[in-house]
Amino acid sequence: MNELVAETGSVPDLRTTQVERSVERILRDQHESGALVASPDFTQYKFCWLRDGSFTAYALDRAGETEAAGRFHDWCAGSIDRAMPLMSAALERLSAGLPVEVQAMPPARFSLEGAVVDDDWPNFQVDGYGTWLWSLHQHLQAAGGLALPSGLVPAVKSTATYVAAFGTSPCFDVWEEDGGSVHTATLGCVYAGLRSAAAMLDDDALAEQAEAVRASVLGRARRDGYFRKSDRSGDVDGALLWLGVPFEVVPLNDPAFVETVQRISAELDLDGGVRRNPADTYYGGGAWPVLTASLGWYYTSTDDLVAAERCLSWIEARFDDEGRLGEQFGGEGRDPHSYWEWVQRWGPPAADLLWSHAMYIVLATELAACRPLPVGATPTSVHGAPLGPSHLPISGPQPTIANK
Numbered sequence: 001m002n003e004l005v006a007e008t009g010s011v012p013d014l015r016t017t018q019v020e021r022s023v024e025r026i027l028r029d030q031h032e033s034g035a036l037v038a039s040p041d042f043t044q045y046k047f048c049w050l051r052d053g054s055f056t057a058y059a060l061d062r063a064g065e066t067e068a069a070g071r072f073h074d075w076c077a078g079s080i081d082r083a084m085p086l087m088s089a090a091l092e093r094l095s096a097g098l099p100v101e102v103q104a105m106p107p108a109r110f111s112l113e114g115a116v117v118d119d120d121w122p123n124f125q126v127d128g129y130g131t132w133l134w135s136l137h138q139h140l141q142a143a144g145g146l147a148l149p150s151g152l153v154p155a156v157k158s159t160a161t162y163v164a165a166f167g168t169s170p171c172f173d174v175w176e177e178d179g180g181s182v183h184t185a186t187l188g189c190v191y192a193g194l195r196s197a198a199a200m201l202d203d204d205a206l207a208e209q210a211e212a213v214r215a216s217v218l219g220r221a222r223r224d225g226y227f228r229k230s231d232r233s234g235d236v237d238g239a240l241l242w243l244g245v246p247f248e249v250v251p252l253n254d255p256a257f258v259e260t261v262q263r264i265s266a267e268l269d270l271d272g273g274v275r276r277n278p279a280d281t282y283y284g285g286g287a288w289p290v291l292t293a294s295l296g297w298y299y300t301s302t303d304d305l306v307a308a309e310r311c312l313s314w315i316e317a318r319f320d321d322e323g324r325l326g327e328q329f330g331g332e333g334r335d336p337h338s339y340w341e342w343v344q345r346w347g348p349p350a351a352d353l354l355w356s357h358a359m360y361i362v363l364a365t366e367l368a369a370c371r372p373l374p375v376g377a378t379p380t381s382v383h384g385a386p387l388g389p390s391h392l393p394i395s396g397p398q399p400t401i402a403n404k
């Protein structure tokens, strides 16, 4: 028996079943290419986003589905290899001192076959590339501490170079909005990506670049006692939770981070779920399972299991009878006008989002790992996989964090 499982606990049966169903849905919707579609039932989302897919692959690793996660990473490497001319062109413009050509930047999402989609999507979103590097590194560790396979080295190297070069430039945020700001949550993804690439490639220069990004988060994004959404907005954003877990940019007890979490819970709460940010009007700006799970993940990491359980139960109440879990909930009541505006434009919101399932799996396995094993109980796991551990640490020395 895996020692980790022995130290952890069993998921209550009903929950185990739901976690298994979510894992199965993700596996069912994984394209034969390895791509993870954002949503099988929403036309605008029939692509694979690096951001959604990377978190989803991480959840697959947590559930013991390392083979499926590995196929996603191979798909990413192949897709990124094909997008290399775009990366090179962007880097050449940068070194020639030319401005960023937003529409010609490497894509935020690819077709399921791994092609760059030629449309007007706001592609310049660096976070997904950072999150992919982080997720790949987590995968290699989950698969037993594997070295980076040689076939993936070119994609990892070019992604790291791209992320290092553009990581602190203004670009669209993790919600694909406001392309003119430097977004703090994006910096978190960039930091984790560079640290992960540094570990995978054994490259000290990348580790130094990661530290420079962290310094900018601590120095510029931490103002007035909390972490701001961006250099141009003093709002908070649910994605700022990732600065603590899983990206480890700041310690969880950093007073400004604690204040940020408090603001997120107070200002972005909608009936127990977490909204993206105060200004959100996308489908009425409902509450997202992805973010509610992120808040729960923070709570498991700070040992507030009651609060974490509340987040998990909120998500569980949102599965429909067919086991689908949507992107967001409650927008139609919160802001009917913008909700219906979006319905008219794109139809009803995504009723099944792989990233929502993924974050549910992460929180459920995380909570299970926090519970003591009842005396005499047999540890169970999803698909026979070890439950937990909490996010795997990024290897290498952890720098100290100086409070400003």
Ligand code: BGC
Binding pocket: 038, 045, 049, 051, 052, 174, 175, 176, 353, 355
């Ligand atoms: C979200 C993105 C997400 C995409 C696909 C957008 O509405 O803002 O974060 O990557 O949908 O799920």
